[in-house]
Amino acid sequence: MSSMSFLELPEIINDSRQIIHVDMDAFYASVEEREHPQYRQKALVIAPDPRQHNGHGVITTANYRARQYGVGSAMPAIKAVELIPFSELLFTSPNFTLYRQVSNQIHQIFTQVTDTWEPVALDEAYLDVTANKLHLNDPIQIALIIQRTIKRHLHLTCSVGISYNKFLAKMASDYAKPFGRTVVTSAQARNFLAPLPISKFHGIGHATQEKLNRLGLQIGQDLQQTSFDFLTRKFGKTGFMIYQRARGIDNEPVKAQRQSKSIGREQTFNRPVFNDQQTQKIFQKMAQQVAKNLQQKHLIGQTVVIKVRTVEFVTYTRRRTLAQATSDADVIFQTSQELFALLNLQTQPLRLIGVTMTNLREQSFEEIELF
Ligand SMILES: [Mg+2]
Structure with missing residues (x-):
């Protein structure tokens, strides 16, 4: 139960929108595997080989095989040398020109669906499909079409999250990977968020997360049981955001790309x-x-x-x-x-x-x- 406080915000959930978050699976690694099928047999790490760079370098992406050894994005590249057997390990430097090209092709697919889409990175985007060019009412069907089209035309897989706001769509796309499809309705939002560790909450930074943990808050449910008062007292404006997110509220619009006229x-x-x-x-x-x-x-x-x-x-x-x-x-x-x-x-x-x-x-x- 949330404690009574002077100001309890009405928890109004606006679920009138249909938002899809598309996240390419191990994007850079998958593009490299597509271009070089022989890489598929390897634990592929997208980074310059640290053995040739005095141990320096950071991992951009790792394929799923490399991930099984506990290797992942943003790790020092030398870590891959420690964790992955020599015979399997393969480093390749990122080819951003190619990734950008493929990203553009993915964006063209989005534009066929809606003009209201917002890229987050080369491999991620939000689409507002409330009104869409396919004239379909079912966002799940639209998400499936996007996944299949990307697979068929670009030979790459993506995971999609479908919900009524950006935050939940993003959390949902992360839920089942690779090639996953996760739907979170307004009725499911609280239950979906309740068991998730706060570290998984998109938009809550590392420092805030640690502070929440120190306050004894570990998972979504803990946040759901914490009052608005408490959170804003401890975290100010961020506390308001945390309070809302934990309850599945996020009214951020999908910022459409400006098209050249x-x-x-x-x-x-x-x-x-x-x-x-x-x-x-x-x-x-x-x-x-x-x-x-x-x-x-x-x-x-x-x-x-x-x-x-x-x-x-x-x-x-x-x-x-x-x-x-x-x-x-x-x-x-x-x-x-x-x-x-x-x-x-x-x-x-x-x-x-x-x-x-x-x-x-x-x-x-x-x-x-x-x-
Ligand atoms: Mg991705």
Whole structure:
């Protein structure tokens, strides 16, 4: 029973949202195993080999085989040398360029589900699927689709937590790994949290956790039986957060990614561009740059906009919406040429030229080039 206190907060649980937390399983290690199938027979540790670096280095990730020896993230790499038999141990330095690339591909999958998703790290994200692009009401079904899609297209597994807030979704994804799926409803929240050690509570830092332990509080249930007064007296604002979390309350929104509305290039010329051939070359270069930028972001655009400014400082813009969205440099260039021709400025010296693609959207699966 929580002790009576001067101010007992009403424990109002807002369970109107549907939040999924996606956590890739041993992400860096799994990507390396995918790229190098022979690594699967090894206890793989993602870190520079400490035997070649005077014993220095920290483990980024370990595969599940290495974890069986008690090796894990954030440990000194030399620990792996101590714990893992020589014949099984394999170190490999992290390849963040590759991990970021794969992470982008995962993000594209999220964007197919909802625009309201928030990355936490390369391998973790929250999705608010209350309203979603799949028009599905069941978040469990959505989570399953995400897991299967990532597996099928990227050959990687993830674990998902499904709940009505970020905190519980995160706690849930951690509950069954790898390739797990855990649901926590508002009716289950307290019971789900009750037996968990405070060290597992996301958002409670190490120092706070130790202080809670010293106060005799070890598990979720202990926190649930502690009053608001006590917690705020001992921990201030953090105490309020702990009080709420222990009762399955977290109203933090999923912060959606800002999408670029357009991608473009423009250039001002100190020496005006005189002839049509030169102008064409500039348009072509810009179209190529815009196309490259779109492709890097896995976007396609449907509207081409050009902008030109004459030496008299008169600015013209022209736009055309294509039948099909594209990130093809030739299409962008051709369209910009046609738009430019409409202006009848071929003989005019120009001070500025710009090419922009708007009306952007993510490439869909069929359009994504998967290795
Ligand atoms: Mg992970």
